[in-house]
Amino acid sequence: MFTKVLVAEDMDHISGGVERMLKEMGVREVAFAQYCDDALLLLRKAQMEGSPFPLLITDLSFKPSHRDEKLKDGAELALAAKAGDAHLRCIIYSMEDRPGTVKQLVERTQAEGYVCKDRNGLRDLQEAVHRVHNGQPYFSPQIESVQNPLSLTALDICILKLLADGKNQGDISIHIQKNKLGGHSRSYIEKRIQNMREVLGAKSTLQMVLFARDLRII
Amino acid sequence: MDSTAYYYNTILNPKQRTDIPNAIQFYNLQKEKHLKENKVYKAIADLRLIAIGQLHLGESNESENTVVAALKLIDASPQSDTIRESRKGLYNQLGKIYRSTLDYNKALSAYDSALQFSKTEIDSITIHNNRATIHKDAGNYRKALDELKLALAKNNIHSNPVAYAMVLNNLGFIQSQIDDPQALQNLEKALQIREESNYLPGRYSSYHDLAEYYFQRNEKETALLYAGKAYEVAKTLNSISYLEDALSLFAVMSENPEITAYKTIRDSLEKQRQLAQNKYASVKYNVEKEQKKTAEAELEREKEKSQKRLYLFLVIAVGLVAIIIFKRLHERHKREKRKQIRQTEARISKKIHDELANGIYQVMDQVQMEPSQKAISNQLYKLYSLARDLSRNYAPIDTSAAYPQTLEEMLTQHTGATAKLILAGLHEISWGKFSAFQKETLYRVLQELMVNMKKHSAASLVAIRFEMLPKALVVHYSDNGKGVDFSQTKKGLGLAHVENRMENIKGQVTFGSKPGEGFLARLEIPL
Numbered sequence: 001m002f003t004k005v006l007v008a009e010d011m012d013h014i015s016g017g018v019e020r021m022l023k024e025m026g027v028r029e030v031a032f033a034q035y036c037d038d039a040l041l042l043l044r045k046a047q048m049e050g051s052p053f054p055l056l057i058t059d060l061s062f063k064p065s066h067r068d069e070k071l072k073d074g075a076e077l078a079l080a081a082k083a084g085d086a087h088l089r090c091i092i093y094s095m096e097d098r099p100g101t102v103k104q105l106v107e108r109t110q111a112e113g114y115v116c117k118d119r120n121g122l123r124d125l126q127e128a129v130h131r132v133h134n135g136q137p138y139f140s141p142q143i144e145s146v147q148n149p150l151s152l153t154a155l156d157i158c159i160l161k162l163l164a165d166g167k168n169q170g171d172i173s174i175h176i177q178k179n180k181l182g183g184h185s186r187s188y189i190e191k192r193i194q195n196m197r198e199v200l201g202a203k204s205t206l207q208m209v210l211f212a213r214d215l216r217i218i
Numbered sequence: 219m220d221s222t223a224y225y226y227n228t229i230l231n232p233k234q235r236t237d238i239p240n241a242i243q244f245y246n247l248q249k250e251k252h253l254k255e256n257k258v259y260k261a262i263a264d265l266r267l268i269a270i271g272q273l274h275l276g277e278s279n280e281s282e283n284t285v286v287a288a289l290k291l292i293d294a295s296p297q298s299d300t301i302r303e304s305r306k307g308l309y310n311q312l313g314k315i316y317r318s319t320l321d322y323n324k325a326l327s328a329y330d331s332a333l334q335f336s337k338t339e340i341d342s343i344t345i346h347n348n349r350a351t352i353h354k355d356a357g358n359y360r361k362a363l364d365e366l367k368l369a370l371a372k373n374n375i376h377s378n379p380v381a382y383a384m385v386l387n388n389l390g391f392i393q394s395q396i397d398d399p400q401a402l403q404n405l406e407k408a409l410q411i412r413e414e415s416n417y418l419p420g421r422y423s424s425y426h427d428l429a430e431y432y433f434q435r436n437e438k439e440t441a442l443l444y445a446g447k448a449y450e451v452a453k454t455l456n457s458i459s460y461l462e463d464a465l466s467l468f469a470v471m472s473e474n475p476e477i478t479a480y481k482t483i484r485d486s487l488e489k490q491r492q493l494a495q496n497k498y499a500s501v502k503y504n505v506e507k508e509q510k511k512t513a514e515a516e517l518e519r520e521k522e523k524s525q526k527r528l529y530l531f532l533v534i535a536v537g538l539v540a541i542i543i544f545k546r547l548h549e550r551h552k553r554e555k556r557k558q559i560r561q562t563e564a565r566i567s568k569k570i571h572d573e574l575a576n577g578i579y580q581v582m583d584q585v586q587m588e589p590s591q592k593a594i595s596n597q598l599y600k601l602y603s604l605a606r607d608l609s610r611n612y613a614p615i616d617t618s619a620a621y622p623q624t625l626e627e628m629l630t631q632h633t634g635a636t637a638k639l640i641l642a643g644l645h646e647i648s649w650g651k652f653s654a655f656q657k658e659t660l661y662r663v664l665q666e667l668m669v670n671m672k673k674h675s676a677a678s679l680v681a682i683r684f685e686m687l688p689k690a691l692v693v694h695y696s697d698n699g700k701g702v703d704f705s706q707t708k709k710g711l712g713l714a715h716v717e718n719r720m721e722n723i724k725g726q727v728t729f730g731s732k733p734g735e736g737f738l739a740r741l742e743i744p745l
Binding site: 098099104119150154156157199214216217 | 568571572573575576579580582583584595596599602606610620623624626627628629630631633638639640641642643644645646678679681683694696697698735736738
């Protein structure tokens, strides 16, 4: 287990819960910082003293302080901390649970773990610390479970319209080829239709077209 | 004889009145020529000769106008001695004009003005003499005598025999009218001086006055003798006006009562004719003046009209500018207000997140590990979710290049695991063409529709299609939920917000729904 962990969190009760949990896991030293700037200073100090923190757990949002903070949020802290210590691992522990936003944040900060603060937050965090310690990434289930929307391309809409006009897949392929709309192979068109049917939950191509018409997509 | 000298003599000493118009025409051309050459002094001299010619023709008003024109020309040019000299001559001419129209007061004041500008003593002697003549015409013999005495008091009057004789003769004539015993002595002395010189007009005047003197004193023989001498001089002068004047002496002195009667009637007719002519000239002049005034007034009205148009134009322009400025200020004020609202919303959003949601989380955190508190934990989670959603709804919206992702994120968030989201065209729109405010509005409007969808529709499919028209972006929202009956239900607060927000960006929104047939919205945002 990690010997020491720095927790950047401005809510005392959350810090308390995290500390209890970490101690139970066998972490010997748990340090706290209420502000991002302070957290970075603590990381640097430990690094200079020859005993750097191997793990940083940080919130994203902090209450504004009376001081002029250089680091405005946890993402900036994670970036700065990782830039100063290549071995440092980082778990973001935040209420932010919008998958796209989280995805962007993780990409930007290269954080090893992302845990949403919710009902199961602490339990998930425990899991995350374990995984990260074993060199694996961890992301809360709600981040991963959200389905991506079906993004219809201009070609998709064109296919739907042609189907609505009563064209079969062969006709559609020829039409698309003629009008240079790209991706005109029959198998590709078949794949698109299959995909749309699934997302729309249609039992047949006819029903799919009806759904699409009801939804004013065509 | 060159033409200049000929015309000059024609004006000053006309043998025939019919020659005068040509001379006037000549000097008119001269005047134009001199003005073009910028020889103002010469142009003034031309005008003076024209005025003299016009007076000979009996055109007293024309003559007066010519003099006034010349005086104006003087006023407008740099002052010099020669100019001063011309002023004296012009006022003298003005005196002569008023004498001819029997306007004695005006004549006297014109001579006064002439006196002011006269430089030599000879000049002032002449002018005093002229004033005396006016007083004589008016019957004010006393005043005439005073004027002549002023002339005689001049030091060097004796060195100019022509002037001296003229004054002396006039003195004698006036004295004769009031039976002053010295009258004859002065008349004869004047004649003596004039006979010594060769100045014929002077000599004529003496003979004429002596003839009258003797005639009035009933010494007809002597009177006729002088009248004969006057007639001889007139014949030498070969001037019709002198001849006429000389012959009229004979008519007056005639033994024949019909001839004297004829003379009296003729004189009175002549006077009437002169008065009538004055009156006619005056009327004609007034008509012309009136016409000129009318034309000027017309011009003035035209000017006023165009000025009015200009003012109207200015008023409209100022009004338009004011409206534009007002609109700009109003627009700026609205922008400021929106900014303030956004800032306040962001602050509240952060406060709800950091303090309320985190506070609830704290409690939830404490009970989540206790299996016995599961119900409370669930309740707390609902509260926590509410607080977090509230915070999110008022969080600032990223309108930069990441806008389509931000928008998609929000939409996905709302459909969650319950409904499927179908997007078309979102990433093909050039979002840079729209203002931050428009993008925020679209975000909030779609958010509102999604919240409604989540709350009421139980839809399993939500489709949002983005379509770029030449001048607007059209967003089609549709779901396959329960729908609403607009004829039964009033639009909720949420849809009212949507309408308000779309109105603020001058966009349009239409809703469509029937029970069991889903919900439709068409949003149009102008470029």
